Amino acid sequence: MVNTLSHLGIGLLIAAVAGLSSRQIKIVAFMAILPDLDFILNTLLLAVDQNLNHQMYNSMYYLLGHREFMHSIIFVSFVTIYVWIREKDRTLLIASAAAIFSHIYLDYITSWKMRPFFPFVTEASTIGAIDFFDPVVTLISFIPIVHILIDRAKKNGIRNGFLNGGNDWFRALISGNHSKLYRQLLVIFTIWCLFNPIAKIFLVSAIEDVEGHNIDYQGSYPVSPGKFLSAYSYNDTHYRILVSSYWSGVEKSTFVPVYxxxxxxxxxxxxxxxxxxxxxxxxxxxxxxxxxxxxxxxxxxxxxxxxxxxxxxxxxxxxxxxxxxxxxxxxxxxxxxxxxxxxxxxxxxxxx
The missing domain is CATH 3.30.70 (Alpha-Beta Plaits)
Incomplete structure (x- = not known):
């Protein structure tokens, strides 16, 4: 499930692979969740929206809305410049930029419509290639968090058969022998996030061949792992709705009246x-x-x-x-x- 904990887990992976100090790991972990703090700004906008005219409201929404300015490339640039001025550490700079960029890209590649190129492009868009409940992203991002919880339990003296049983994977995490695992997970995560948008291109192309109609790439949203919901204007009075998947193509379809x-x-x-x-x-x-x-x-x-x-x-x-x-x-x-x-x-x- 892609949420703030998922972003935190990916940030921890990046920090661990970069070989940072304890303090620097905390900085990178914070960078990984920083964009989601825009919910505070969004709350402020909701508190004053009745006092704004329409033009001012739209302008403020671009800056204060959830998944708006704080989920943009220009915000990433501002933050990384600040980290460099403050820390003067190249490795920390790269890890911080990677952590905050991973957050924005992961949101953008799932289902959220965003404006990552604001203010240069104000039109909302999405890649929409990975489902919100994607098992690969969920598993990879939660492993570092699970490791931290287990390590904390170990330090607090908690013992049971589950933690100390014959599971080599858990024993490796508890003993701290996880740096190689983290590198492998980060590679898998990166490949997965790059592969899925390309795979979606081929699926949308296949649907277009079947339907004989252009299918909007962004308008095809993931509704479960490997399955997408698409639509197009069939005529002036109806839309055609399609559910398709990588393994079955178009699985079902229907028509929906516009009026x-x-x-x-x-x-x-x-x-x-x-x-x-x-x-x-x-x-x-x-x-x-x-x-x-x-x-x-x-x-x-x-x-x-x-x-x-x-x-x-x-x-x-x-x-x-x-x-x-x-x-x-x-x-x-x-x-x-x-x-x-x-x-x-x-x-x-x-x-x-």
């Missing part, structure tokens, strides 16, 4: 939602579908991604935007729902 409900009378509200959402951040929805309904003086337009029903865990696909327009007064409210749970009305300055 449902009463669109004949209330299509102008759908058009307005399109314009409002296109001006907002973070822009999770890649293949928008709209459900329109009316009750009294209210017209409700629900916006979601066409892939929502086909992804069990992916947060972006479980996000819905509910626009409620008052046809008499002329104003509207917006609710954001994740996994069926809806928030209080969000500030309209997020959209205009």
């Amino acid at each position: 449902s409900g009463d669109t004949s009378e209330f299509m102008p509200y759908v058009s307005r939602v399109e314009l409002l959402y296109d001006s907002s951040l973070p822009g999770e929805v890649d293949y928008p579908v709209y459900n329109v309904s009316a009750s009294g003086t209210n017209v409700t337009v629900i916006l979601r991604d066409a892939r929502n029903p086909y992804s069990q865990y992916w947060a972006y696909f479980k996000t819905e935007y509910v626009f409620v327009f008052d046809t008499e007064v002329g104003d509207y409210q917006v609710y954001i729902g994740r996994h069926g749970q809806y928030s209080e009305p969000v500030p309209v300055n997020l959209f205009e």
Whole structure:
């Protein structure tokens, strides 16, 4: 599972292979988790977003949003320059840069839409070649953490048959003979993270041959190890949704209507939602579908991604935007729902 602990584990691998001192290892470990501290900035943004106009909110989001500026290459450059000025140690500099870069790349290669080249490229993108629950990344990144826990247990005098049994692998970790293992794990991790984006290119190409239609590389998201969820616009009224894997090709497919409900009378509200959402951040929805309904003086337009029903865990696909327009007064409210749970009305300055 790719999370902060995973990033910490990779940072520890890099530090161990670099042969750093105890203090330097702590610095590299901190570098590996540093980008995720942007949740503090994101919290600050949420605290003041109602007081910002739309343009200011978007500008602040680029800088303070989660997986935004602190997950960018320019941020990596600033941090590594600071480490060099502060420490003047080339090995530490390389290890620190590798640790923080590994964090950003690992997020980018899984499923998160990011802006790693901000401010030069403001369009969100993703490689999306490795599943969030990828077993190889999870296992490799957690081994150093497990080793630390076992070592701490050993120092505290904890003994049991599991730790002292006939398992040579655990005995090697406990005895500290792990430097060679860490080098091997880091090589495997690097090869795995470079190999999967290339493998995905061949899979997407194979799907295109079967479908006779261009398939968006970034729009093909991993939904489980080796399995991807793709979509494309089949015609003006439907998307085609595909589930494919490396070992079976296209496993299943279906069509999803772009519009449902009463669109004949209330299509102008759908058009307005399109314009409002296109001006907002973070822009999770890649293949928008709209459900329109009316009750009294209210017209409700629900916006979601066409892939929502086909992804069990992916947060972006479980996000819905509910626009409620008052046809008499002329104003509207917006609710954001994740996994069926809806928030209080969000500030309209997020959209205009």
